[in-house]
Amino acid sequence: MKRIVAFLMVAVMLLAFGTTALAEAKTMVTFALWDENQKPMFDEIVAKFQEENPGIEVEIQLTPWSQYWTKLDAAMGAETAADVFWMNTYLPKYAAAKVLEPLNSYIEQDQLDMDAYVAVVRDAYVIDGQSYALPKGMDTVQVFFNKAIFEKHGVDLPHEGWTWDDMVKLATQLKEGIDKAASGEYPIVMELDPQPSYFNFIPQDGGFIINEDRTKAGFDQEGTVNSYKKVLALMADGIMPDFKVLSDTKGTDLFLSQKAAILFMGSWKAMLLDDASFAEHIGLVPMPKMDNSNVSVLGGLGFAMNAKAKDKEAAWKLIKYLAGEESNKMQAEGKIDMPALISAQQYYAPNFKHLDASVFFKVAETGYFFPTSQKVAEWLPVVMDVSTQILSGAVSPEAGCQMIQEQMQAILDSEQ
Amino acid sequence: MHLALVLLSFITLAPFVWMLLTSFKTFEESVQMPPDILPQAWNLINYRIVLNKFPFAMFYWNTFAMMGMTVAVQLVVCSMAGYAFARLQFPGKEFLFTLCLALLMVPGQIFLVPHYDIMVRLKLTNSITALWLPKIFSAFGTFMLRQFFQGLPKSLDEAAMIDGSGFFGIYARILLPLVKPALISLAILTALSAFKDLMWPLIVNNAMDKMTLSAGLAMLIGEHTTIYPQVMAGSALAVWPMILLFLMFQKHFVEGIALTGIK
Amino acid sequence: MKSRARNQLRRGEILAGYSMIAPLYIGLIVFYLFAFGQNIYDSLTNKSSFGVPDFVGLANYIKMFKAPYFYQALQNTLMYVVICVPLVVVFSVLVAVLLNVGVRGTGAYRTLSFLPAVTLPAAIALMWKWLLNYEFGLINALLNAFGISSIAWLSDPQVVLFAVSMVFVWSSVSYQVIVLLAGLQGISSNYYEAARIDGAGRVQQFFSITLPLLSPSIFFVMVTSIINVFQIFDIIYLIIPQYSSGTAASRSLATFFFEEAFIKFQKGYGAAIAVALFVVIMVVTLAQMWFQKKWVHYDE
Numbered sequence: 001m002k003r004i005v006a007f008l009m010v011a012v013m014l015l016a017f018g019t020t021a022l023a024e025a026k027t028m029v030t031f032a033l034w035d036e037n038q039k040p041m042f043d044e045i046v047a048k049f050q051e052e053n054p055g056i057e058v059e060i061q062l063t064p065w066s067q068y069w070t071k072l073d074a075a076m077g078a079e080t081a082a083d084v085f086w087m088n089t090y091l092p093k094y095a096a097a098k099v100l101e102p103l104n105s106y107i108e109q110d111q112l113d114m115d116a117y118v119a120v121v122r123d124a125y126v127i128d129g130q131s132y133a134l135p136k137g138m139d140t141v142q143v144f145f146n147k148a149i150f151e152k153h154g155v156d157l158p159h160e161g162w163t164w165d166d167m168v169k170l171a172t173q174l175k176e177g178i179d180k181a182a183s184g185e186y187p188i189v190m191e192l193d194p195q196p197s198y199f200n201f202i203p204q205d206g207g208f209i210i211n212e213d214r215t216k217a218g219f220d221q222e223g224t225v226n227s228y229k230k231v232l233a234l235m236a237d238g239i240m241p242d243f244k245v246l247s248d249t250k251g252t253d254l255f256l257s258q259k260a261a262i263l264f265m266g267s268w269k270a271m272l273l274d275d276a277s278f279a280e281h282i283g284l285v286p287m288p289k290m291d292n293s294n295v296s297v298l299g300g301l302g303f304a305m306n307a308k309a310k311d312k313e314a315a316w317k318l319i320k321y322l323a324g325e326e327s328n329k330m331q332a333e334g335k336i337d338m339p340a341l342i343s344a345q346q347y348y349a350p351n352f353k354h355l356d357a358s359v360f361f362k363v364a365e366t367g368y369f370f371p372t373s374q375k376v377a378e379w380l381p382v383v384m385d386v387s388t389q390i391l392s393g394a395v396s397p398e399a400g401c402q403m404i405q406e407q408m409q410a411i412l413d414s415e416q
Numbered sequence: 417m418h419l420a421l422v423l424l425s426f427i428t429l430a431p432f433v434w435m436l437l438t439s440f441k442t443f444e445e446s447v448q449m450p451p452d453i454l455p456q457a458w459n460l461i462n463y464r465i466v467l468n469k470f471p472f473a474m475f476y477w478n479t480f481a482m483m484g485m486t487v488a489v490q491l492v493v494c495s496m497a498g499y500a501f502a503r504l505q506f507p508g509k510e511f512l513f514t515l516c517l518a519l520l521m522v523p524g525q526i527f528l529v530p531h532y533d534i535m536v537r538l539k540l541t542n543s544i545t546a547l548w549l550p551k552i553f554s555a556f557g558t559f560m561l562r563q564f565f566q567g568l569p570k571s572l573d574e575a576a577m578i579d580g581s582g583f584f585g586i587y588a589r590i591l592l593p594l595v596k597p598a599l600i601s602l603a604i605l606t607a608l609s610a611f612k613d614l615m616w617p618l619i620v621n622n623a624m625d626k627m628t629l630s631a632g633l634a635m636l637i638g639e640h641t642t643i644y645p646q647v648m649a650g651s652a653l654a655v656w657p658m659i660l661l662f663l664m665f666q667k668h669f670v671e672g673i674a675l676t677g678i679k
Numbered sequence: 680m681k682s683r684a685r686n687q688l689r690r691g692e693i694l695a696g697y698s699m700i701a702p703l704y705i706g707l708i709v710f711y712l713f714a715f716g717q718n719i720y721d722s723l724t725n726k727s728s729f730g731v732p733d734f735v736g737l738a739n740y741i742k743m744f745k746a747p748y749f750y751q752a753l754q755n756t757l758m759y760v761v762i763c764v765p766l767v768v769v770f771s772v773l774v775a776v777l778l779n780v781g782v783r784g785t786g787a788y789r790t791l792s793f794l795p796a797v798t799l800p801a802a803i804a805l806m807w808k809w810l811l812n813y814e815f816g817l818i819n820a821l822l823n824a825f826g827i828s829s830i831a832w833l834s835d836p837q838v839v840l841f842a843v844s845m846v847f848v849w850s851s852v853s854y855q856v857i858v859l860l861a862g863l864q865g866i867s868s869n870y871y872e873a874a875r876i877d878g879a880g881r882v883q884q885f886f887s888i889t890l891p892l893l894s895p896s897i898f899f900v901m902v903t904s905i906i907n908v909f910q911i912f913d914i915i916y917l918i919i920p921q922y923s924s925g926t927a928a929s930r931s932l933a934t935f936f937f938e939e940a941f942i943k944f945q946k947g948y949g950a951a952i953a954v955a956l957f958v959v960i961m962v963v964t965l966a967q968m969w970f971q972k973k974w975v976h977y978d979e
Binding site for chain 3: 417418420421424425427428429431432434435438446447449450451492493494496497499500501504505506507509512515516519521522523524525526527528529530531532533534550552553555558582583584587608611612614615618619629630631633634636637644647648650651654655658659661662663666669670673674675676
C-alpha cells in the first residue's frame with residue numbers, strides 16, 4: 001500500500017515538473033479584456049494567432065467591465081497585470097503613470113502603416129507624439145427607431161437631416177396617438193449615462209465638455225446648460241419618461257420590449273438589436289441636429305502593452321495581429337465591433353440581417369472622440385453623479401453645471 | 417391560525433416561485449404587462465444561455481472549495497484554541513481570551529483594505545486561497561467551542577492523564593469527539609456565512625473564473641442589457657445547492673443557528 | 680522529586696497552551712491586530728492603486744466630514760436601523776410564536792419559512808429587483824390591477840430606502856425566527872399552565888410570560904440585527920440599478936466604503952470611512968451593553 005502511494009506521488013511530481021518544463025519552452029502572453037460577448041470571438045482569433053506563432057501561448061483573462069479598471073489598477077500596483085490589455089478613454093491616466101509601453105519604436109521597426117486606421121481613433125491613443133495603443137474598433141451613437149410604432153399611430157418616420165425640433169414634433173404626434181389608443185408606449189427613451197446621451201447633446205448645442213488642449217472644463221458654457229434643459233423639456237412634455245423610469249429600466253430594454261419608439265443608442269448594442277424578434281421594424285438614422293450640429297461621440301478601444309510585459313516582442317506580435325487585417329475581418333464578420341482598420345470595414349455591415357449598419361460609418365465621419373484627460377477617472381464620476389442629479393430634477397441645470405465646472409476645473413488644474 | 421400560516425408561506429415563497437416561473441419565460445413574455453403567471457412553454461433556453469455565458473461550473477467549484485477550506489481549517493484552529501482556553505492554565509490566558517472576544521465586536525470593513533493589500537503582497541489575488549485565508553481565524557468559533565469544552569467534566573482529562581495521554585492527545589482523542597455536535601453547528605454556521613458573503617469575494621477575485629456564486633451573480637446584471645429571465649435562471653442556479661443541503665440537514669441547520677442565540 | 684514532576688507537567692501545560700492557541704493568534708495578529716493598525720495608518724495616507732502612498736495627516740477625515748455624501752450615508756444607515764430593527768424584531772417574534780403553535784403541518788410551514796435564511800443575499804436582491812421593477816415588475820402590476828399607479832421602488836429617492844428595508848426585513852426575519860423558536864421551546868410549559876389556571880387569556884399570556892422569558896433571545900435578535908443593518912451592503916449593491924436616481928438616497932456607510940475604497944480605489948479615503956463605521960458601531964454596542972441591564976430578564 002505504502003509503495004503504491006509513494007509510486008503515485010513520484011508519478012504526480014514527475015508529471016508536475018514535466019508540464020512546467022514543457023510550458024517554459026513556450027512564451028506565455030496574457031491578454032485582458034472585459035466583454036463576455038466578445039470573448040468567444042477572441043478565443044478564435046487567439047487560436048489562429050497561436051497557429052501562426054507556435055512559440056507563443058496566449059492566455060485570455062476575462063474581467064467584467066464593472067471590475068476591469070479596479071482590477072487593472074490593483075494588478076499594476078502588484079505587478080501582476082496582463083501583458084496586453086484593452087484600453088479606452090482612460091488611456092491618458094495609464095500613460096501618465098508610465099505603466100504603458102510606448103509603441104512608436106515598434107511601429108517604426110515594423111514599418112506599420114498607421115494611416116490604415118480611422119484618424120480620430122488612431123490619434124486618441126497618441127500623447128505627445130507617442131502611440132500607446134493600436135486601434136481595435138469604434139462605436140458611434142445614433143438613433144434607432146421602431147417603425148411599427150410610428151406606423152401604428154400614423155406618424156412620419158424620422159429621416160436624415162432632421163432637427164431636434166423635428167424630433168419633438170414627431171414625438172408629440174406619437175404621444176397623441178399613444179394616448180388615444182392607450183397603448184402605453186414611450187415616444188423617446190435614452191440611457192442617461194454620458195456616452196449615448198448628454199456627451200452628444202453638449203457639443204450639439206454649442207457647449208463643450210473639455211477644451212482641445214484638455215485644460216478647461218466647459219460646463220460654464222451656455223450651450224452646455226441648454227443641452228441639459230432640452231433633455232429635461234422632453235421629460236416635462238411627457239414625450240420621454242422621467243428619470244425614475246429611465247434609471248429603473250435601461251432604455252435599450254424598454255426599446256427591446258417594444259415599449260419605445262425612438263432610442264438614442266450606441267453601435268455597441270447593434271448586434272443585440274439585430275437579433276431582436278422585431279428587428280425588421282428597426283430603423284436607423286443619425287442624431288437630430290441641435291442648435292450647433294449633430295456631431296456624436298466616437299468611442300473606441302485599443303490594444304495596449306504593459307510596460308512590464310515579460311516578453312515584449314511576443315506581446316507586440318500579439319498586438320500587431322489583433323489590430324491586423326485577419327483579426328479585424330473576424331471581428332467585423334462576427335458583428336462584435338466596427339473596425340477602425342479602414343480596409344476591414346467592408347466586412348461589417350453586410351452581416352446584419354435587418355439593421356442598416358452603413359449609418360454607423362456615416363455618423364463616424366463627423367464623430368469626435370470621447371473627452372478625456374489625465375485625471376479623467378477622477379472627473380468623469382463627478383460629471384456623471386451631478387448629471388444624474390440634474391436629470392432627476394434634484395438640482396437645476398444652472399446650479400448643477402456650476403457644481404461640475406468648479407470640481408472638474410479644480411481636478412484639471414491639479415493635472416500639471 | 418391556519419390563515420396566518422398560509423399567508424406567511426405565501427409571502428416567503430412567492431418571490432422564489434416568481435423567480436422560477438420567470439426563468440422559463442421568453443424575454444417577450446417577461447416584459448408583457450399585465451404579466452401571465454405561467455410561461456407559455458417550459459423551455460430551458462435561459463438556463464442554457466446563462467450556463468454558456470458564465471462559468472457556472474467554476475462558480476460552484478470556487479464556492480464549495482472556499483466553504484470546505486474555511487470550515488476545515490477554522491474547526492482545527494478554533495477547537496485547539498477553544499480547548500486551550502477552557503482546560504489549560506497558562507500565564508496571560510485571561511488577557512488573550514478577552515482580546516480575542518474584543519475582536520468579535522469590530523466590524524469587518526475595517527480590515528478589508530489591509531486584507532486586500534496582504535493578498536496582493538502574497539500574490540494571492542484571484543485565487544481560492546484568498547477567499548478563505550482571512551476567514552479561518554474566528555473569534556466567535558473559539559468562544560463557542562470554549563464554552564462546550566468547559567461544559568465537559570474535568571475527570572475525563574484526569575483519567576486520560578493517568579493513562580499517559582499528553583494534552584494534545586486528550587484534546588484530539590478524548591474531548592474532541594465529545595463536542596461533535598458543537599463542531600457540526602459551527603461548521604454549518606461557518607459554511608453558511610462563507611456562502612453568503614459578497615463583499616470580500618468581489619474585492620479579491622475579479623477574474624470571472626475565480627468568482628464565487630455570490631460574486632458571479634453580481635455579473636448577471638449585464639453591461640449592455642438586463643434580460644431578466646436569464647438573470648432569474650442564473651439566480652435559480654446559484655440558490656439550489658444550499659437549499660438542497662438545508663432540506664437534507666435541516667435539523668443540524670436549525671440547531672446550529674439556534675445555538676448562536678444561547679449565551 | 681514529586682514537585683519536580685509536577686513542575687515538568689506544569690511547564691508542559693504552559694507549552695501546550697501556547698502552542699495550541701498559536702495558530703489562532705498568529706492569524707489574529709496578522710489579520711486583525713496588524714490589519715487594524717494598518718487600516719488606521721492607511722487612513723492617514725493617500726493610498727490608491729499604484730505609486731507609493733504619501734502621508735497626508737487628517738486630510739481624508741477632513742474630506743469625509745466635508746462630503747455631503749458621507750452625512751447622507753450616515754443618515755441613511757441610521758434610517759435603516761430605525762426602520763429595519765423594530766420590524767425584524769416584531770415580525771420574527773410574531774412568526775416564531777405562530778410557528779411554535781402545534782397545528783398540523785407546522786413542520787412543513789417551518790421548513791418553508793426558513794428558506795430565505797439559506798438563500799444567497801445576492802440572489803434575494805436580484806429576485807426582488809425583478810419583482811420591484813418599475814415597468815415589468817409583478818408588484819407594480821398588482822398595484823395597477825387595483826387601480827394604483829406604478830411606484831419607482833428602486834429609483835425614486837423618496838421610496839428607495841423603504842424598498843431596500845422591506846427586502847432586508849424579508850430576508851433576515853427567517854434566520855431570527857430560528858433563534859427565537861429555540862428560545863420559545865426553552866420556556867417551560869408549567870408557566871403557561873399556571874397562567875391558564877389563573878384565567879389569563881392568550882394575549883395576556885403572551886405579554887406576561889412569553890415576552891419576558893423570551894427577552895434574552897429577543898435581545899440577541901436585536902443586537903445581531905443592529906450589527907447586520909449597520910453593515911448593510913449586499914442588497915443595496917445589487918438591487919439599485921446603475922446610474923439610478925435612487926443611488927444617493929439608498930447608500931449606506933458600508934456601500935460608501937466599498938465604492939470609495941474598491942471602485943474608485945481611493946484606499947486611504949476608504950480606510951477613513953471604515954474607521955468612521957467602526958466608531959459608530961462601537962458607540963452603539965457600548966450603549967446596548969448598558970441598556971441591556973435595564974430590561975433583559977435572565978432566568979437564573
